[in-house]
Amino acid sequence: MQQNTPTIEQLRASIDSIDDRIVELLNERAQVVLNVGRLKSGSNMEFHVPGRERQIYERLLSGNQGPFPNDALRSIYREIISACLSLESPMKVAFLGPKATFSHLATMQQFGLSAELVPLKSIPAVFEEVEKGKALYGVVPVENSTEGVVSHTLDMFMESNLQITSEILLEVHHDLLSRTGRLEDIKKIYSHAQPIAQCRQWIDENLAGIPAVDVASTAVAAQIASEDYTAAAIASELAASLYDLKVVRSRIEDQVNNFTRFLVISRKGCERSGNDKTSVLFSVKDEPGILCRMLEPFAKRGINLSKIESRPFKSKAWEYIFFLDLFGHISDPEVAAALEDLKECCQFIKILGSYPRSR
Numbered sequence: 001m002q003q004n005t006p007t008i009e010q011l012r013a014s015i016d017s018i019d020d021r022i023v024e025l026l027n028e029r030a031q032v033v034l035n036v037g038r039l040k041s042g043s044n045m046e047f048h049v050p051g052r053e054r055q056i057y058e059r060l061l062s063g064n065q066g067p068f069p070n071d072a073l074r075s076i077y078r079e080i081i082s083a084c085l086s087l088e089s090p091m092k093v094a095f096l097g098p099k100a101t102f103s104h105l106a107t108m109q110q111f112g113l114s115a116e117l118v119p120l121k122s123i124p125a126v127f128e129e130v131e132k133g134k135a136l137y138g139v140v141p142v143e144n145s146t147e148g149v150v151s152h153t154l155d156m157f158m159e160s161n162l163q164i165t166s167e168i169l170l171e172v173h174h175d176l177l178s179r180t181g182r183l184e185d186i187k188k189i190y191s192h193a194q195p196i197a198q199c200r201q202w203i204d205e206n207l208a209g210i211p212a213v214d215v216a217s218t219a220v221a222a223q224i225a226s227e228d229y230t231a232a233a234i235a236s237e238l239a240a241s242l243y244d245l246k247v248v249r250s251r252i253e254d255q256v257n258n259f260t261r262f263l264v265i266s267r268k269g270c271e272r273s274g275n276d277k278t279s280v281l282f283s284v285k286d287e288p289g290i291l292c293r294m295l296e297p298f299a300k301r302g303i304n305l306s307k308i309e310s311r312p313f314k315s316k317a318w319e320y321i322f323f324l325d326l327f328g329h330i331s332d333p334e335v336a337a338a339l340e341d342l343k344e345c346c347q348f349i350k351i352l353g354s355y356p357r358s359r
């Protein structure tokens with residue numbers, strides 16, 4: 001006997017009952033998280049645990065058999081965790097504004113839409129907001145894979161005692177946005193100097209002779225484009241929705257694999273996740289062979305260094321501060337011993353935090 005194909009009404013009835021189950025399960029999950037929150041407030045533990053969140057994503061994405069896409073699963077879980085976390089405790093997060101910049105995108109990627117996100121005017125303002133306890137966390141850019149370090153952020157760590165509690169890796173894409181969405185209407189392009197440089201070749205090939213004007217941020221560019229239909233902005237997709245613009249062309253960057261790394265700062269440190277990084281700031285004694293000796297404690301223990309950066313010591317001419325990132329957590333005995341040895345070479349040393357590695 002031939003089986004009847006279900007009608008659209010029947011299929012929709014199935015979807016409705018699946019949706020009811022999803023909502024029921026979401027509420028069940030929220031109840032369990034509330035219990036976790038109660039346990040945490042009793043023992044003064046951090047509500048936001050980036051290492052646990054990473055573990056949840058990794059487990060779900062690697063086990064997903066499809067056809068539901070992993071990217072969508074990640075976005076949905078970002079919001080589920082964000083909403084559950086805000087039930088445990090409301091999160092206020094300051095970031096380097098204005099809205100619709102890449103710092104905003106990175107902050108949304110890490111904290112989701114249920115957190116209260118506060119755009120601030122400068123990197124020092126983000127540090128201050130967290131230091132004063134007005135925001136629990138702050139998000140600041142620290143390096144870009146094509147442009148290098150954000151020296152302002154590194155310099156702030158010399159004065160501040162805030163800890164790094166996680167890192168965010170954001171893949172940077174630039175879109176061309178305008179009111180009409182038509183390439184032929186564009187008479188001027190606006191953006192921050194960096195995105196203009198990163199899209200130079202695309203502009204020369206597709207909008208030859210059209211001037212590109214640099215402004216304070218991609219968000220300012222988007223605002224200008226929203227007020228003039230002959231202007232286009234190079235900005236993020238988020239800027240398109242916030243400033244009511246159309247995407248003329250997406251992903252116009254010349255270089256693929258353009259990443260910006262952001263740091264999340266807070267007044268408290270972060271617990272060990274098992275796959276961590278530690279950042280340290282130090283200045284070394286003025287002795288022959290010191291640069292070689294400062295690396296020995298790590299080499300002899302097989303501790304991998306992911307980055308070493310030097311910056312001028314502002315109050316002492318021709319002296320330098322080093323920023324070093326290593327793989328491991330400060331509570332790992334090998335890491336603690338290596339840092340103890342490093343102290344012998346240093347005039348001063350400051351641990352900036354141990355935090356889960358981002359992939």
Ligand SMILES: O=C(O)C(=O)C[C@]1(C(=O)O)C=C[C@@H](O)C=C1
Pocket residue numbers: 033036037047048049050052053056080081082084085088
């Ligand atoms: O496991 C925890 O510690 C929780 O608070 C629960 C939960 C979650 O929703 O799964 C929420 C926030 C944390 O950042 C990590 C995970």
